[in-house]
Amino acid sequence: xxxxxxxxxxxxSGILTGWIHEMSSTTRRSDLMDDADLKQQAAEFLxxxxxxxxxxxxxxxxxxxATREFLxxxxxxxxEQGFSPxxxxxxxxxxxxxxxxxxxxxxxxxxxxxxxxxxxxxxxLDKLAMLTVDIAIVFREQTISRQQxxxxxxxxxxxxxxxxxxxxxxxGTLDSARTQVVMESLLTAIVETNSQVAIIDITGxxxxxxxxxxxxxxxxxxxxxxxxxxxxSGIRPAIAQTIVHLGIDxxxxxxxxxxxxxxxxxxxxxxxxxxxxxxxxxxxxKGRE
Amino acid sequence: MDRIPILKFGDxxxxxxxxxxxDELAMSLQEDLTAQIAKYASRGVLIDISSxxxxxxxxxRMLANIAAMSRVLDxxxxxxxxxxxxxxxxxxxxxxxxxxxTALNIERGMELLKEYVKQEVxxxxxxxxxx
Numbered sequence: 001x002x003x004x005x006x007x008x009x010x011x012x013s014g015i016l017t018g019w020i021h022e023m024s025s026t027t028r029r030s031d032l033m034d035d036a037d038l039k040q041q042a043a044e045f046l047x048x049x050x051x052x053x054x055x056x057x058x059x060x061x062x063x064x065x066a067t068r069e070f071l072x073x074x075x076x077x078x079x080e081q082g083f084s085p086x087x088x089x090x091x092x093x094x095x096x097x098x099x100x101x102x103x104x105x106x107x108x109x110x111x112x113x114x115x116x117x118x119x120x121x122x123x124x125l126d127k128l129a130m131l132t133v134d135i136a137i138v139f140r141e142q143t144i145s146r147q148q149x150x151x152x153x154x155x156x157x158x159x160x161x162x163x164x165x166x167x168x169x170x171x172g173t174l175d176s177a178r179t180q181v182v183m184e185s186l187l188t189a190i191v192e193t194n195s196q197v198a199i200i201d202i203t204g205x206x207x208x209x210x211x212x213x214x215x216x217x218x219x220x221x222x223x224x225x226x227x228x229x230x231x232x233s234g235i236r237p238a239i240a241q242t243i244v245h246l247g248i249d250x251x252x253x254x255x256x257x258x259x260x261x262x263x264x265x266x267x268x269x270x271x272x273x274x275x276x277x278x279x280x281x282x283x284x285x286k287g288r289e
Numbered sequence: 290m291d292r293i294p295i296l297k298f299g300d301x302x303x304x305x306x307x308x309x310x311x312d313e314l315a316m317s318l319q320e321d322l323t324a325q326i327a328k329y330a331s332r333g334v335l336i337d338i339s340s341x342x343x344x345x346x347x348x349x350r351m352l353a354n355i356a357a358m359s360r361v362l363d364x365x366x367x368x369x370x371x372x373x374x375x376x377x378x379x380x381x382x383x384x385x386x387x388x389x390x391t392a393l394n395i396e397r398g399m400e401l402l403k404e405y406v407k408q409e410v411x412x413x414x415x416x417x418x419x420x
Contacts, residue, residue, distance in 0.1 A: 226393060
């Protein structure tokens, strides 16, 4: 490693200039990052890299810890800024050209040593570039799993329609994992708000198969066990047909075509009616406002 | 051996389960309760399980049995304060306790029982809007 090491040390500013030139011609994203930041990052990396390269070419070694940390920070911030993993890797890979050039100038006379040094430094830079790709992938996976959780939370909101009336508008297909969240959030909300009636609205559920129906029945039974009435609403004609064709037994479940109908029944159950202000004298009960 | 206390409250019996149920305790409750219903000719039984956090199929069956026995002795059973986790467990075990009336808390449970027993007590707060 000595030749390569000494070379980088002695010619640091030259290599840095060459590197930045290389970067600006290949992967420069001036829309995402300004020159000063890039220069600073490049200089910092070159310093850490030459310090660490003394030890050998094992990037997992203790000597490379600082370099790895630095790359991790760079990869993360670049992913957040909108760089692609390839563009981040090119940050490291574009250092090859100036280093190779410098090696070529220094070891012109000795061809075999030149090849060895180029091989060693190239190998090392490749490994470091792979490291940034690795970090980028992990970062992206974390983002995806976080978004999945958020989607799960977002798609099962429990809303309070009235004192003692909860509604759960379901959107999307129900699978086992989602059903668990739906069930838990509804039952917890029933306890928290001390509600007597819960309405599960499946207007946003595109298909109801036997599994989904079974999940719904379970949720409704659990709510009943806790002492709350549970209605099912928003059943589209096509879904009604499917349910009957599949032979699903919804006898014990009170169902309504629209959320408003279920809400009217819920209010009735609580002994309340909605009265139009103008014709309040007639006391006409209304389901919808 | 500790026992679960059964309180007499007018025509009704009140049972609040405050400890984790084990099988023997459940059996003794079953015996005590049926004896008390017969003794006082009670019309309603309220069982509060709000502090019960773990149930198994045995406890579930015991609750169903108590309800069935009470019905034979002409008393209505209301189960109150079931925790979400307990409800989920019972449903997953396939026990929907069809014969039992349920309520969110003791207050609601008593209202249900009074409605069933039709005591004079609730004549005072008759709600006009009730249909």
